Amino acid sequence: MEKIKKIIATMLAVVICAFTLCACDGASKRGPLDIKQITYVVHPGDMNTVYMYVFTPDMKLSKYTITPDDNKTYDYLNGELPPEECCKIDEYEMEEPIWTSIKNIFTRVDIMNLKEDMSSVQGADDGSSYYIKIETADGVNETGGFAAGEDDDSDSRRFSEARGILEEAIKQAAG
Numbered sequence: 051m052e053k054i055k056k057i058i059a060t061m062l063a064v065v066i067c068a069f070t071l072c073a074c075d076g077a078s079k080r081g082p083l084d085i086k087q088i089t090y091v092v093h094p095g096d097m098n099t100v101y102m103y104v105f106t107p108d109m110k111l112s113k114y115t116i117t118p119d120d121n122k123t124y125d126y127l128n129g130e131l132p133p134e135e136c137c138k139i140d141e142y143e144m145e146e147p148i149w150t151s152i153k154n155i156f157t158r159v160d161i162m163n164l165k166e167d168m169s170s171v172q173g174a175d176d177g178s179s180y181y182i183k184i185e186t187a188d189g190v191n192e193t194g195g196f197a198a199g200e201d202d203d204s205d206s207r208r209f210s211e212a213r214g215i216l217e218e219a220i221k222q223a224a225g
């Protein structure tokens with residue numbers, strides 16, 4: 051009987067060690083996202099202007115101030131823009147620490163796994179809409195919606211944190 055107890059205890063220890071080693075190995079492979087481009091679109095609720103920001107790993111930030119035609123919709127996240135006369139473009143440089151912060155926060159909030167529709171369920175009347183498209187070496191994810199990030203749940207807080215670091219990068223770059 052004592053021998054069976056020792057065998058069971060040894061087998062349990064081996065199983066626990068195997069699970070621990072597998073869990074550690076998977077965690078060690080997760081590092082900052084290999085970001086190719088981030089597109090951030092803001093539709094302010096009370097005006098006919100759209101702001102689109104494109105962030106690239108060469109630490110460039112392009113700001114598009116768009117006054118679209120009321121009769122046409124554009125797929126901004128996929129690069130569709132109105133004619134030149136409706137679009138003003140400003141170019142900025144980002145500092146390395148802010149780009150690193152973007153990568154780290156996007157990795158931490160697991161932005162690649164946020165759902166596509168993050169629209170608020172609270173139903174504000176004239177709130178803004180926010181959308182983030184991230185392109186990495188491993189894939190693409192689009193997330194956002196009306197008043198996205200303004201609910202009090204885990205996904206909303208994660209979206210809000212990602213949006214917050216983008217807003218901070220814009221503020222620092224545009225000065």
